[in-house]
Amino acid sequence: MTEPSTTRAGADPAPPSVPATARRGPVVAALMLAMGLAALDGTIVSTAVPQIVGDLGGLSVFSWLFSGYLLAVTVTLPVYGKLSDTFGRKPVLIAGTVLFLIGSLLCAAAWNMASLIAFRVVQGLGGGALQGTVQTIAADLYPLKERPRIQAKLSSVWATSSIAGPALGGFLAGYADWRWIFLLNLPVGLLALWLVGRHLVEPAHTAPRARVRIDWAGALGVFATGAVLITALVQGGVAWPWFSAPSLGLLGTAAVLAALTVVIERRAAEPIIPGWVWRRRTIAAVNLSLGALGLLMVAPTVFLPTYAQSVLGLGPIAAGFVLSSWTLSWPITAALSNRVYTRIGFRLTAILGISLALLLLLAFPFLPFPGEPWQPALLMLLLGGSLGLFQLPLIVGVQSTVPYGERGTTTASVLFCRQVGQSVGAALFGAIANGVLAARLGGSGDLDSLARALDAPAALTAGAANHLRRAVDAAVDWVYLGAAAAAALALLALLTLAPRRFPVLEEAAGDEG
Numbered sequence: 001m002t003e004p005s006t007t008r009a010g011a012d013p014a015p016p017s018v019p020a021t022a023r024r025g026p027v028v029a030a031l032m033l034a035m036g037l038a039a040l041d042g043t044i045v046s047t048a049v050p051q052i053v054g055d056l057g058g059l060s061v062f063s064w065l066f067s068g069y070l071l072a073v074t075v076t077l078p079v080y081g082k083l084s085d086t087f088g089r090k091p092v093l094i095a096g097t098v099l100f101l102i103g104s105l106l107c108a109a110a111w112n113m114a115s116l117i118a119f120r121v122v123q124g125l126g127g128g129a130l131q132g133t134v135q136t137i138a139a140d141l142y143p144l145k146e147r148p149r150i151q152a153k154l155s156s157v158w159a160t161s162s163i164a165g166p167a168l169g170g171f172l173a174g175y176a177d178w179r180w181i182f183l184l185n186l187p188v189g190l191l192a193l194w195l196v197g198r199h200l201v202e203p204a205h206t207a208p209r210a211r212v213r214i215d216w217a218g219a220l221g222v223f224a225t226g227a228v229l230i231t232a233l234v235q236g237g238v239a240w241p242w243f244s245a246p247s248l249g250l251l252g253t254a255a256v257l258a259a260l261t262v263v264i265e266r267r268a269a270e271p272i273i274p275g276w277v278w279r280r281r282t283i284a285a286v287n288l289s290l291g292a293l294g295l296l297m298v299a300p301t302v303f304l305p306t307y308a309q310s311v312l313g314l315g316p317i318a319a320g321f322v323l324s325s326w327t328l329s330w331p332i333t334a335a336l337s338n339r340v341y342t343r344i345g346f347r348l349t350a351i352l353g354i355s356l357a358l359l360l361l362l363a364f365p366f367l368p369f370p371g372e373p374w375q376p377a378l379l380m381l382l383l384g385g386s387l388g389l390f391q392l393p394l395i396v397g398v399q400s401t402v403p404y405g406e407r408g409t410t411t412a413s414v415l416f417c418r419q420v421g422q423s424v425g426a427a428l429f430g431a432i433a434n435g436v437l438a439a440r441l442g443g444s445g446d447l448d449s450l451a452r453a454l455d456a457p458a459a460l461t462a463g464a465a466n467h468l469r470r471a472v473d474a475a476v477d478w479v480y481l482g483a484a485a486a487a488a489l490a491l492l493a494l495l496t497l498a499p500r501r502f503p504v505l506e507e508a509a510g511d512e513g
Contacts, residue, residue, distance in 0.1 A: 030195035031134045033188055035154050036161040038130040043165030044181050048173035058113025067234040068117050072124025074419040075226030079219045080129045081412020082272045085405050088202050089137045096129020097193050104185040132412040139399040147396045152335035159327035218272040221261030229254040233427040277413045285498035286398040287417040292490035294421025298429050299483035307476040311370050311469050325377045326384025333388030346397030346502045353389030354490050361484035365477035397502045432482055433475040440471040
């Protein structure tokens with residue numbers, strides 16, 4: 001059983017994909033290098049913070065090394081998606097890579113923390129092009145039945161780079177100099193640029209149309225709204241209390257900017273975020289589902305390492321292995337997902353995956369205390385497998401429902417929702433964890449301070465250490481229940497909003513054979 005094919009009225013037929021397998025190889029290598037750079041720079045700085053702060057100072061604002069990069073990547077995704085549909089993928093990917101490398105070079109030359117944060121934002125402005133455009137080109141290069149393989153490769157690169165980042169950053173900071181963290185990007189990025197420039201050939205009619213109207217007002221509105229919202233989510237509960245004037249002021253400003261951006265986009269001839277990304281049921285359902293995925297992913301990626309170290313008593317490396325188990329199963333089930341969705345459809349495959357994920361997330365609070373490391377590792381292995389069945393069919397499916405000229409915008413839309421979901425999840429689950437700790441310990445408390453206290457058990461009595469471990473265990477249990485609620489929201493979106501069969505376009509269905 002396969003998804004039915006349709007041709008949307010007024011939709012331009014998709015141009016032919018690059019037909020030569022020999023040409024695909026270098027382009028795929030370039031895509032994997034670019035994806036690796038974007039993923040690596042999201043985590044590589046984390047273990048080098050002590051050396052960076054010791055050299056440049058700025059301890060009170062170092063968190064912006066991560067927040068600034070995340071913010072810039074997220075808010076530029078929709079802009080790059082629209083530009084890639086307008087001007088073609090190749091110029092957008094090249095421009096984004098060049099901007100990313102300029103930011104990397106500037107980061108290596110930073111003279112204080114403020115300059116380093118500013119240059120990390122420049123990096124992120126290029127990183128947004130790397131993330132969105134790479135996924136779009138992958139869909140352009142491969143017919144429908146072959147896309148799981150390339151998407152699984154990209155997922156593997158992303159997962160491996162994200163996990164290897166902290167280890168590589170710590171090694172370079174400890175044995176060389178932290179500036180090499182950024183200089184390392186230059187040869188890799190230049191190789192990716194050369195491969196793209198030499199081997200990626202786009203169809204002739206993807207060249208810019210005459211007198212193209214660029215919605216600069218909409219782009220500015222999207223950027224400003226995203227920047228204010230993510231700043232509020234990242235800094236709320238950290239730099240200031242949630243119900244303080246700064247938090248309420250930023251959230252109120254984000255709401256006003258969002259309303260203004262909607263007005264601008266409705267009047268624009270070529271909006272950055274066109275209304276059809278929410279009017280079409282398939283795209284809207286995938287947007288909401290991947291937003292929920294971004295939210296639930298925060299539970300394992302942020303809180304499981306703390307659980308492994310503070311509750312199970314593992315070291316940082318062993319805790320990393322517990323987390324990394326899901327990166328083994330995720331790409332495998334993603335690569336094999338086409339054998340499922342060609343029989344039962346994209347929607348049912350995704351429903352199967354997120355239903356399994358929901359059950360696994362609900363199982364986490366039932367793990368024994370303190371338990372054995374293999375228990376959460378096994379859950380993560382199974383969780384990765386279930387999410388591989390969930391995410392990739394949705395991305396491949398939604399890309400197959402739009403013509404070539406809308407694929408960049410569509411891909412950027414779902415990735416943007418996933419990124420925003422991660423920001424919301426970090427803020428929401430952080431507040432949940434700290435609230436549980438405060439209730440269990442009879443006062444204020446936060447997960448980071450308890451983890452640091454448990455790192456020095458000699459300073460605590462056995463009873464006190466056990467009490468703190470049980471508090472951390474309870475906090476992470478509630479976070480996983482929150483992640484299960486996010487999985488339930490994704491399931492609800494698929495059941496109520498997604499069409500029973502994705503309206504795959506004729507050229508995609510033909511590829512599927």
